[in-house]
């Protein structure tokens with residue numbers, strides 16, 4: 001058996017048998033993996049606090065023929081603040097569930113892991129509204145996955161000067177010369193458009209450095225709702241619970 005060290009964040013855990021857990025981790029080196037945490041439900045196990053959702057750190061594992069077994073973990077951030085903030089925690093669970101759905105094994109998921117980490121940091125920062133964090137996360141996740149809408153020029157002709165509407169179905173801005181068959185066109189506030197341009201083009205480290213007016217927040221909410229319907233089209237359990245709490 002091979003021993004390897006992987007850096008990542010725990011997305012979910014599931015009890016197995018009486019004392020064990022199966023853990024899904026988004027790793028820098030190997031994308032999304034599933035690992036076995038033997039004995040981690042025993043109260044005296046060194047893994048008891050380590051293999052929980054949100055835990056970020058390095059995991060030493062044995063790599064078997066078809067599965068990984070976690071031997072030890074060195075957690076650098078537990079995001080423990082979320083334990084006393086139920087709403088924040090459910091936003092966090094939604095981001096984890098989204099990442100789990102959106103990522104693959106042996107795929108390069110370094111950008112997604114970085115996004116997840118910075119998003120959790122934003123979530124424990126009381127100065128950034130949770131709703132804004134959600135929209136920024138969703139739009140950047142689409143962008144990282146190559147599905148971000150075109151917010152810099154007309155999707156059809158590339159024009160940057162004519163007035164344009166935003167169409168989720170067309171995948172971005174459509175100018176006044178090209179908009180004949182657009183049925184879901186929205187006229188966006190300039191600040192909303194600028195926010196979307198910033199989210200798509202900014203580095204992940206600088207994503208959570210701005211806030212918006214209520215009007216822009218509502219527009220972002222409507223746009224992201226439509227984009228999620230078209231590109232992701234999945235009901236997330238954690239989001240359903242979150243919506244009952246808000």
Ligand SMILES: [Zn+2]
Pocket residue numbers: 154155156157158159174175176177178
């Ligand atoms: Zn055009």
